[in-house]
Amino acid sequence: MPTETTSIPIPPPNRSWLVARALIPDHGPRRVLAFATFVNMLGSGIFMASAVLFFTRSVGLPLAQVALGMGIAALVGLLAGIPIGHLADRRGPREIYLLTLIIRAATMAALAFVHTFWLFVAVICLTQLAHSAGGASRGPLVRGFGGTNLAQYRAYLRSVANLAGCCGALAAGAAVQLDTRAAYLALVVGNAISFVACAAIITRLPSLPPIPVPHLTGRWIALKDKPYMAVTVLDAIMGTQGQVLVFALPLWIILQTDAPRWFIGVAVLVNTALVAALQVRASRGIDTSPAAGRAMRRSGLAFLVGMALIAATSTMPGWLAVTVMTFGVAVHTVGELWHTAGSLELQFRLAPPHAQGQYTGVSVLGTGLANVAAPSILGLLCVAWGAPGWLLMGGIFVAVGLAAPVVVRWGERTRPDTAAAV
Structure with a gap:
């Protein structure tokens, strides 16, 4: 005589988990670039939330000089985007972006040795030049690996960057609370390490060959x-x-x-x-x-x-x-x-x-x-x-x-x- 079996109901999948999973890029270049974005912005969030305090409380520069130096650097940094973007188009964006990350790591680490106003201006200008150059050379990477739904992928990258920046700012809050030179230096070094880590992640991306330029362009x-x-x-x-x-x-x-x-x-x-x-x-x-x-x-x-x-x-x-x-x-x-x-x-x-x-x-x-x-x-x-x-x-x-x-x-x-x- 057959025995009656009782079926155990299987709960439906969690809808919020499915939505979150759908937003995560598949394995491959899209996920690599997203991970690199998170690491990059995590370090940047750490530094941006504490930069002024680092230069005033740790380096010892007056606030007026810090504001002037950062303003000069912001203007100088604008010069790099267009020529470096053009270089990325013609030489390959992955390689140029890697170079900008290495330069950003070196200039960020150099801030630990800044003690005078003019040295501060020189280093922060180099940092901003590399920052603008990195943004321009990253654009072709996003386009090249974005796939058929580029709009959604760009939005996803921005969400990732925003979340990472918030996490970085929260981490910076602990160092600001300590208010010691060692704590501020840890933030600077941490940001430099984030650029190195981002570069290491980017090396996992395949190279993108330059797209041929139409005739008479x-x-x-x-x-x-x-x-x-x-x-x-x-x-x-x-x-x-x-x-x-x-x-x-x-x-x-x-x-x-x-x-x-x-x-x-x-x-x-x-x-x-x-x-x-x-x-x-x-x-x-x-x-x-x-x-x-x-x-x-x-x-x-x-x-x-x-x-x-x-x-x-x-x-x-x-x-x-x-x-x-x-x-x-x-x-x-x-x-x-x-x-x-x-x-x-x-x-x-x-x-x-x-x-x-x-x-x-x-x-x-x-x-x-x-x-x-x-x-x-x-x-x-x-x-x-x-x-x-x-x-x-x-x-x-x-x-x-x-x-x-x-x-x-x-x-x-x-x-x-x-x-x-x-």
Whole structure:
């Protein structure tokens, strides 16, 4: 007589695990590049969160000299992106990117021996030159290994970089709390080691042969590409939003609101968590130039709403200011997600494959100039002028967003058929 068997129900797979697993690249170059990105940004996050304190508390330089030196370095660093990007296009991006990582490791280690202002300026300028060069030479690697769904992979890399930078900043907090030269030196050496480790990981990538240049193509085509330059200008203006939460908001909280100072850290945490969790999802469907232009337009509107909410907190009691600013930071971050997705799509979509490094160098130049100008602009409008300045800056973002689709259509019309393919 057969016995009755009782089936044991098998629970369905965890949906969140499946989603997370789907976002992780398969084995191969895509995962190698993602791992290298995490290691690189982990070290950079450690140093960026403590750089000013290292130079003032450990090296002993006055704050004014540190600000001047870092400003000079930021401007000098902008010179490297376009020529090194062109070199990566013609000599192979993997090899050039490796070279920039080694130089960054050496210059970062050299900071441990800096004791005078001019030596500080010289070393930090070399560091910034290598940083800009690395960004330009990395662009062709992302394009070459990104696969068919390049937009999603770029978004994934940004989530990885954001998460790594946050982890690095948390690690830096422990050294800052100790406030000793040994602790600060450990951060500098740790960042140098991260570049070496990143280089070791990149060696596992196969070489990408240069893409043949079409006949009668000029050398510096990116600089002669007027629509792309116009897109870069709009993207650079919109890119000043990156300084809103890390520069303008902390000063606003301290000088103009009754919100507690600890909310500065909470605001950064909210922004970081949302970017790490939602960048891939926010980038879905933004895989054409028109879609990227529309994303830029939406981002401008989101920035206006977010900045209006922040501006309204100057007359609110502390608890209400915290609540409203939290919503403002969240809305601003949504705009950041759309802006990033649209910006990255245009950087790759409008660039011909054989000159991706050079075009990335132009984008790096625009972003760098925006980062240099942003503190002064935001300080004048948002901090010094107050609520009207926040609204004016938000209005500028809206105007840029409205102009973006028009300029993008111009860029699309001027693309050769072979150049628009990604």
